[in-house]
Amino acid sequence: MKILLTGTAGQVGGALLPLLQGRADIVAPALEEFDLSRPDELAGKLDSIKPDLIVNPAAYTAVDRAEDERELAFRINAESPRAIAKWAAPRGVPLVHFSTDYVFDGSGDRPWREDSTPAPLSVYGQSKLAGDQAIAEAGALHVIARTSWVYAATGANFLKTIVRLAGEREQLRIVGDQIGAPTTADTISQAVVAMLPRSGDDLRKAFEQRSGVVNLVCAGETSWYGFATAIVAGLRSRGAKFAVKEIVPIRSDEFPVKAKRPSNSRLDLTRLRERFGITPPSWQQALDRELDALKATI
DSSP, rough: EEEEETTTHHHHHHHHHHHTTBHHHHHEOOOGGOOOOOGGGGHHHHHOOOSEEEEEEHHHOOOOGGGGGGHHHHHHIHHHHHHHHHGGGGGGGOEEEEEEEGGHHHHHSSSSSSSSSOSSSHHHHHHHHHHHHHHHTTTOOOOEEEEEEEOOSSSHHHHHHHHHHHHHHHHHEEEOOOEEEEEHHHHHHHHHHHHEEEEEGGGGHHHHHHHHEEEOOOOOOOHHHHHHHHHHHHHHTTTOOOOOEEEEOOGGSSSOSOOOSBBOOOOOOOHHHHOOOOOOOOOHHHHHHHHHHHHOOO
């Protein structure tokens, strides 16, 4: 079985690569070799690679910059997934793609289901939703894993930012009125691998039975403030020294950003458990594993 894996320089793609190696022949092209900003070139690239499965975590994720780079965000997040799915559909090649809580407007306090009505607040969310819809419309066998608040012990993310700021400042002011589930790249990648059959012969059957969107996040919920507090406390319990003396919760409107974020990013995990038999760890359990890994580097 040959798997095309994009975005291996990113958090999810980087976490998936070692897990998929050994299960299949992995083709992991560099950005310039499979450039999602050039959707018209992708069919030819796919003709050359001839994958049996496509796993596409690559995306435009600069949420605020997307407000000024709408065309680029849509090329990468919508037009390229459409091109990939249109290539895959007539060939029966399954596609694993990744979505986001930003497709919702964040209203209410109930967890969003896979079939909840989307209403993105930002260009980033709009572009990701357009990609989800394009894949479905193309008729490709697909699983779209909808994630939220993704981070890892490596790369650029909220965890690494808090560690840096906690070492520099005595007070941190962190948004406390946005609620979601911090989710590690490892949690996502482990679940995706568990979704895939061992045999390439079973791929199409598995995707025919499970095709669609599935929420894939850690269990439980917290705010960005709660997440930051847990990061600092967890690393201090592991012996880390920080300058920070106080972490203060603030409202979203006290921390202005160009792109509006959803206040409610809770995602319902019923389908993940019932359709795929996967029960994710709590966000606290997943954080503990990342802090163990991070402690060795700071």
